Amino acid sequence: MSIKLLKNAFITALEIPENEINDQLCYSQHQQWDSTGHMILIAEIENAFDIMLDTDDIIDMSSFLKAQEILGKYEISFN
Amino acid sequence: MSPCNHSSEIQNYSVRLVPVNQENQSLLFHWRNQQEIRQKMVEQQIITQIDHNRWFLSLAHNKAQHHFVIYYKDIAIGAINIRCKVDEVLTESKVAEVGLYIADAQYRGNIIAFAPSLAINDYAFEQLNIKQLKSKVRADNIAALKYNQQLGYDLSPEVEGYIPISLNVNNYHLKCKTIKQFFNRGNRRVDKTT
Numbered sequence: 001m002s003i004k005l006l007k008n009a010f011i012t013a014l015e016i017p018e019n020e021i022n023d024q025l026c027y028s029q030h031q032q033w034d035s036t037g038h039m040i041l042i043a044e045i046e047n048a049f050d051i052m053l054d055t056d057d058i059i060d061m062s063s064f065l066k067a068q069e070i071l072g073k074y075e076i077s078f079n
Numbered sequence: 080m081s082p083c084n085h086s087s088e089i090q091n092y093s094v095r096l097v098p099v100n101q102e103n104q105s106l107l108f109h110w111r112n113q114q115e116i117r118q119k120m121v122e123q124q125i126i127t128q129i130d131h132n133r134w135f136l137s138l139a140h141n142k143a144q145h146h147f148v149i150y151y152k153d154i155a156i157g158a159i160n161i162r163c164k165v166d167e168v169l170t171e172s173k174v175a176e177v178g179l180y181i182a183d184a185q186y187r188g189n190i191i192a193f194a195p196s197l198a199i200n201d202y203a204f205e206q207l208n209i210k211q212l213k214s215k216v217r218a219d220n221i222a223a224l225k226y227n228q229q230l231g232y233d234l235s236p237e238v239e240g241y242i243p244i245s246l247n248v249n250n251y252h253l254k255c256k257t258i259k260q261f262f263n264r265g266n267r268r269v270d271k272t273t
Contacts, residue, residue, distance in 0.1 A: 028188040028222075035229045038190050039257050054266040055093055059191045 002078050005048045006067060013041035023065035051075055085086045089147065089202050092194040092262035096147035096159060096202075103148045104135045107158050109184035119180070119220055121241075142168045149179070149195045157181040159195045161203055173210040175203055194262055196230055197255060212251075217242040231255060 006076055010021050013071045014032040027033050033041070045051075049071065053061070068078045089096040097103065108131040110116055126134075138146060144162040148155050159179035163172035169248045177199055181187040203209040214221045218237045227244050228234065231254030235243040 026188065027190060034225060035190055035193055035258060039261060042261065052264075052267075053262045055262060056266050058261050058264070059093065059189065062189050 002049075002076050003068075003073070006045070006064075006071070006078075009041065009044040009048045010064065011066075013037060013044040021064055023063070025064040027062045045071070049074065051076075089198050091198040091201060091261065093123060093151065093191065093224070094194040094198060095150040095185055096195060097150060099146040099148060099158075101140060103155065104131075106148060106155055106182075107131070107146075110180070113182070115184075116180050116182060119217065119223065121215070121217070126218065142170070143172075145169060147195075147199070149181070151186060151194070152193055154183070156183040156186045156191075157195065159199055161199055161207075173208070175207070175209045175212055176214045177203070177212055178214065190224070190258075193230070193258060196226075197259060197262065200230070200246070200251055200255075204251065210247065213242050213244070213248040218242050229254070 007018060007021050010016065010025070011018055014030070014037050016030070016032050020030070025033070027038055038058075040060075042053060042061070045061075045067070046053060050069075051074045053070070053074075057073070059066050061070055072078070088098065099107065107126065109128065111120075111131075112125050117125070130240045138144070143165050144160060146156065146160040149157040149159055157180050159177065159207065161169065161175050161177050163169045163175045169175060169223075177196065179195055179199075181192050188190060200212065203212060207221075214227075214232075215238075216227065218240050222242075223236060224242060227246075231250040233250070234242040235245070
């Protein structure tokens with residue numbers, strides 16, 4: 001459930017197809033994931049999981065994989 | 080010896096901009112000569128130790144430029160500077176140019192790379208009373224062009240392999256309001272694993 005929510009957040013924020021979402025998807029290495037896309041993504045993730053991310057976590061969220069690790073600190077499980 | 084011509088450290092948006100001093104100046108010599116940094120610069124020649132030393136000592140008397148080392152979480156990650164025309168005084172000029180590079184590859188492709196620009200742009204527009212920031216970017220440096228566009232810079236047509244860019248305070252505030260809010264949100268969550 002959580003992984004689907006996270007994928008949907010990426011799909012919506014970055015306007016990319018699901019097949020482009022994998023653990024290697026990284027900020028600045030995909031043309032859609034620039035600073036504007038990143039801010040929209042953060043808002044989508046916060047809305048999807050009803051959380052407010054700390055600045056450090058906003059900065060650290062540099063990949064799809066990293067997003068899962070960070071959300072784990074907010075007690076969101078992807079197992 | 081600290082030939083820095085300005086004493087103010089700038090701290091904002093999760094980064095510290097520390098004036099270049101005796102302790103950190105060698106970082107710039109090392110970073111600036113790295114090929115991946117040099118090849119993106121307007122001036123691409125290797126800088127000798129003698130030239131670097133001469134440049135560092137000249138900072139004490141150079142009223143047209145302010146140079147900083149960028150620190151994120153106490154790690155030196157790059158350098159940034161603001162400058163006006165050589166025959167002018169930066170604190171009295173209305174037009175200036177900002178230059179930066181992120182030397183640490185870990186942070187080059189990270190949103191933190193915007194933080195030093197936000198900090199120095201605030202410094203320029205709010206403390207130095209600069210009205211416009213102008214620069215030029217190599218036309219093949221797509222990443223830098225996109226980066227500057229996201230800060231609010233307008234791009235002009237290419238001239239001899241370079242793209243002139245310019246930023247006024249209104250466009251800057253309009254474009255960067257949201258990203259500033261994210262950087263200034265702070266850290267409130269307590270890590271329950273510690």
